[in-house]
Amino acid sequence: AGAERGTTHRATADTWNMPGMVPERTPGSSRPGAGRLHSGTMTIELAPLPAPVETARPRPRIFSGIQPSGAPHIGNDLGAIRNYVRLQAEYEAIYCIVDYHALTSVHDPDRLRRQTREMASALLALGLDPERCTLFVQSHRPEVTELAWLLATVTPVSWLERTPTYKEKKLNQPEDINHGLLAYPVLQAADIVLYKASVVPVGKDQAAHLELSREIVRAFNVRYGETFPEPKAVFTSAPVVLGTDGVKKMSKSVGNTIEILASPDEIRRQVMSMVTDTQRILRTDPGRPEVCNVCQLHRFFGTDYEQIWEGERTARTGCVDTKRLLAERIIEHYAPARERYRELIAQPGQVDRVLAQGAERIRPIAEATMTEVREKMGLR
Numbered sequence: 001a002g003a004e005r006g007t008t009h010r011a012t013a014d015t016w017n018m019p020g021m022v023p024e025r026t027p028g029s030s031r032p033g034a035g036r037l038h039s040g041t042m043t044i045e046l047a048p049l050p051a052p053v054e055t056a057r058p059r060p061r062i063f064s065g066i067q068p069s070g071a072p073h074i075g076n077d078l079g080a081i082r083n084y085v086r087l088q089a090e091y092e093a094i095y096c097i098v099d100y101h102a103l104t105s106v107h108d109p110d111r112l113r114r115q116t117r118e119m120a121s122a123l124l125a126l127g128l129d130p131e132r133c134t135l136f137v138q139s140h141r142p143e144v145t146e147l148a149w150l151l152a153t154v155t156p157v158s159w160l161e162r163t164p165t166y167k168e169k170k171l172n173q174p175e176d177i178n179h180g181l182l183a184y185p186v187l188q189a190a191d192i193v194l195y196k197a198s199v200v201p202v203g204k205d206q207a208a209h210l211e212l213s214r215e216i217v218r219a220f221n222v223r224y225g226e227t228f229p230e231p232k233a234v235f236t237s238a239p240v241v242l243g244t245d246g247v248k249k250m251s252k253s254v255g256n257t258i259e260i261l262a263s264p265d266e267i268r269r270q271v272m273s274m275v276t277d278t279q280r281i282l283r284t285d286p287g288r289p290e291v292c293n294v295c296q297l298h299r300f301f302g303t304d305y306e307q308i309w310e311g312e313r314t315a316r317t318g319c320v321d322t323k324r325l326l327a328e329r330i331i332e333h334y335a336p337a338r339e340r341y342r343e344l345i346a347q348p349g350q351v352d353r354v355l356a357q358g359a360e361r362i363r364p365i366a367e368a369t370m371t372e373v374r375e376k377m378g379l380r
């Protein structure tokens, strides 16, 4: 909507620079031919054109994806979703719930459908605005699977085998090392480049995938000519959020999450289970806020975290007090989103409409990219 604000010209910056249009009417122009009709001395000057107010300059495009793992946890929000919300104002933002990716681990159709809708509702509740960004489900724009195949043909297997997430997944689900797990980063690259997005808001755990996306883009561009921009990752100020165990990255598959839209009691239970500074054994022992995960999380839920840290350092407060306070702040912070989430979950038709419109809105971009790529690769 911002692109059309306050102008009837709807011209792009390029339109204004087209030779012969605006400059012809610019007083004092020294371009050849500029004074042909009006010799300066004989005519009154033409009224200058109004300044090109707010020409519709295309906003850079960003893309990000999130797995439909049910409702989001605090790592998703602090590491990525906050940025999705913030950046939708400045960029042309496209956000995707990646159900094809989820199939590499989830093989229960009802669960996949339910979790996809839950994640969509959660993202809307947390502030994604369908008027300002596009939210859609990955499988609703199936062109991405064709592009993933095409990108796979420029991707050496060795790049995929050395991807840290692939190695991790092989350990986590040894009985289900499917081909999709290996090809996962190729599909992720296809997600991004199908829309020629140049900026990708993600948590730090996705850095290796983003680097691989860049390498795949380079491999493609070298072989078939400059086609895709190399996508850049952007992080928040909390690029890695540790789980309640205080050791591993917060992740649904590890089971160490704080689910931000869960009931207040559930949030209290999850926060109270958090591991704090393991060297603080007695209540009177001084704490070390810089290594305590609870203290670190306080940074994002109040401006008084320095005082809270001081209380820990001097043993004025105990870990239990600090955790209770954190739980209440998280509950309060997400209260409006929780409320909105409940409403949206009760109106699945409304959420489905947003998702269907999202997929439809980006259809022309996906089709244009595919036409270009098929042509360049010799398929048409």
Ligand code: TYM
Binding pocket: 063, 064, 065, 066, 067, 068, 075, 076, 077, 078, 079, 080, 081, 098, 101, 187, 188, 189, 191, 192, 200, 201, 202, 203, 204, 205, 206, 209, 238, 239, 240, 241, 242, 249, 250, 251
């Ligand atoms: P996913 O679903 O695991 O996570 C979604 C987003 O949340 C971030 N995140 C975290 N950030 C900080 N600390 C944490 N503990 C934490 N846990 C999760 C993730 O970095 C991510 O930004 N492969 C991706 C989904 C994907 C994608 C894409 C992302 C598919 N295609 C294209 C970007 C672009 C994933 O599984 O994210």
